[in-house]
Amino acid sequence: MSERVRRHQRLKELRVAAKLSQDELGYQAGVSQARLSRAERGYIKLNVEECKRIACTLRISVDSVSSIVGEGAVEDDDGRPSFELIHMKMAGLVRQRSTCSRLQVGCIIASSDFRKILAMGYNGNASGLPNECDSEEPGKCGCLHAEENAVINCDSPRQWPKIVFCTHLPCKMCAKRLVNLGGVAKVYYAHDYRLKEGLDVLAAAGIEYQQMDVLQDE
DSSP states (O other): OOHHHHHHHHHHHHHHHHHHHHHHHTHHHHHHHHHHHHHHTTSSOOOHHHHHHHHHHHTOOHHHHHHHHOSOOSBOTTSOBOHHHHHHHHHHHHGGGOOOSSOOOEEEEEETTSSOEEEEEEOBOOTTSOSSOSOSSTTOSOOBOHHHHHHHHOOSOTTSOEEEEEEEOOOHHHHHHHHHHOOEEEEEEEEOOSOOHHHHHHHHTTOEEEEOOOSOOO
16 A cells, blocks of 8 residues: 555545544534644645644644644745745746647756756657657557657756656656656655656666646546
């Protein structure tokens, strides 16, 4: 059972506990449950003090809250969108350029301080060729992948730290291309992909990865 599945199951358990608490505590329990749900989906981040308040309100342990919240957030403490969210949304916008009939994918390569966009890419046919797939068979559409195009477009030195944002989990070969790009410290992805070998490649290369479920399914 994956960590994400375990967290979702634990959240269901907490929702039951929250419903019982809401009958007793009313408004505060409802607010706490809503915050916890948003944090579990990665839309906001909870600091230690808020985790303690939620745990107290819902009458559960702080560890239980922490196990649901996990890492990552898309909202800073002052309510502004985080740089992670901005770059992932940008990857979602870039993928709209894709002409692949099966799946549209976008990729953004950013500097480690999030201040610079080093490269972007989306899946599609080679430049100058027809803007269509070679085949409708899954895995054989003939399109260059978004990560592949982003790597081709990136001329930053290997030693420069980089953060990558992908609308979908990179495939095995694209994960290898990101490894060879050099300097990739972390890969964020929004949607899962039918093949998971890319995560093994990233892990073997010491590259962190994290899912950000912030893009609507298409």
